Amino acid sequence: MARCGCGGGQCNCAIAAGENVTLSGSGSVANPYVVSATLGCEDVRPCLSGTSGVDYNPAPGVISADLSGQAGNNRTLGSDGGLFVPTGSATVSVGRGLTGNGSGANRVKVSTGSWPYACSADTNGGVVVCDSNGRLRSEPRGKITYQQFFDSRDYPDITVPAAQNTVADTFSMPVTNTDPRRDAFVLVEREADVYFVLPAGAGAGAGYAGDEMYYLRNSGTSSIVGAHTQPPRCWPTRDCSRRVRARRSGAR
Structure with missing residues (x-):
């Protein structure tokens, strides 16, 4: 450190240890000052707090991920303590013709019936498509129309001819x-x-x-x-x- 008010090889600087600081040595070349600082966990914890996605317990001083308890959340803590989302976990809710929950063991499927005919569905089944609004559609519906035509025509008597037709x-x-x-x-x-x-x-x-x-x-x-x-x-x-x-x- 810089010499201050020193003469005849002696230094008259006064050094005192503050809070959480320890001081050793006399300041001589053979025994220099050594400043050590120690900061305990109890001094750091008041500066910490939990925020969105973070869980903090000030008593033991543990900081961890805040996992939502909302239904359908599949994120967990892995065996190594890290965040973990299982592959193929259930991520969807189904209804109206769909079954399954989206997991690897229970994939989402369209609820279908059995083909009750002797012919093959591969060659005789209808087509289901997705329209521009994302809705499933079948083939065009059949249409039936009914028309009537009445015509009244009177003819004079015709002599029965000899021709056959x-x-x-x-x-x-x-x-x-x-x-x-x-x-x-x-x-x-x-x-x-x-x-x-x-x-x-x-x-x-x-x-x-x-x-x-x-x-x-x-x-x-x-x-x-x-x-x-x-x-x-x-x-x-x-x-x-x-x-x-x-x-x-x-x-x-």
Whole structure:
């Protein structure tokens, strides 16, 4: 240390030990001053406090991580005393079609039923996709529409011709497919009122598109007036245009 007020090889500096400080030596070259400081834990603890995420117990002076006790928290202290989050720990809550808790032993899964059909689900199962809002969607829903078409047409009496098949009239009706993605399957049901006047010995039939649905022959000796039929017919088709045919045979 710098010499202060020293003369004749003697130093007149006065040095005193303060709080928590010890002093030894005389200040000579052979016996210099040695200053030692000792600070106890009880002196440091008042300066410490617990904050967010830190737990401090001032009595023993222990500082540790403050682990939340909130349900679902999986962070723990490992065997070495460090913070530890087990791999695959449960981190989610599920419901509405989901099962599991997200752990390695109980992964989150979609709750599904069993496939009850003899065919394979790999080739015959539907598709489930995720839409732009993150919601699961199935394939487009099927649509059913019902349309009716009534048309009244009167015809003058037609002499029973000799030809086997004669087209009496043709009907058509437009059908709009309301599904924007799939072809429509159209089921057409048609009925037509047909009246026959059959002379003795004459016979006549009526049907649709060459398919005879009704036939009557007059085997008596006088005319049959007002013989009536209203045959229905269904077509599974994409083309709703069908012809109504009248088959007549017998007397000329």
